[in-house]
Amino acid sequence: MFDRHSIQKAITILGKGTLDILFPAQCARCSEPVDTASSLCAGCWPDITFISAPYCVQCGYPFDYNVGETPLCGSCIAKPPPFSSGRSVLKYDEASRDMVLSFKHADRTDQTPAFAQWMVRSAPDLLAAPCLIVPVPLHPNRLLKRRYNQSALLANQIGRLTNQPVAPTLLLRKKATPSQGSKTFKGRWLNVKGAFAVRPTMQEKLIGQRILLIDDVYTTGATLSACADCLLNAGAAQVDILTLCRVVRPANLSI
Structure with missing residues (x-):
């Protein structure tokens, strides 16, 4: 089945108006x-929680109230992550879960432009200065099964929107690690230890x-930290992170 995103290039010559008539804009959730x-x-907007300040200046974890000019969350104080700053667009919860999972697992790649625009709007400071945009990679076995890397789709679209260079294959996932979804906090960190390499x-x-560094969901930060360590060890000067969603409090939500 064709969708708005998959045939957009094919009918560009006919003009945007034609595309809008054939495939009217749709709510990214329903x-x-x-x-x-x-x-x-209008029905979905009130249910989705967009993350806004105040938040941790290093990982982007949202606070309920202002805690100072340069607030840090308890996790970043106790164990500073290797990345310098981070931002997430949405709270990952019951309201956003199905929308994100359909993008991640159910071929809803037509949601890419909407999600990428939200990410760009949420992090103007991270995208204002020159940077190289790099997505978190999938292992080849999982990429073959899923047929696309949702983080790479977001990275490429963000690059187009901001004119920043993108390196979608710079990072490799060299270990076919089990899914992070069912693992404990400690298990997630052990699962991705040594899993990534620079091509x-x-x-x-x-x-x-x-x-x-671009990813879809920030849960514990284990995957993003492992990627950031890998990039810094290979010679990157700094790593910042930008994700679509953020798990704010532990919940029984599959990812």
């Missing part, structure tokens, strides 16, 4: 028609660069 692409319908032919590309 697919109901909306006036503007990359938006939510040898691309290492020179990242030396001295500020990397903006």
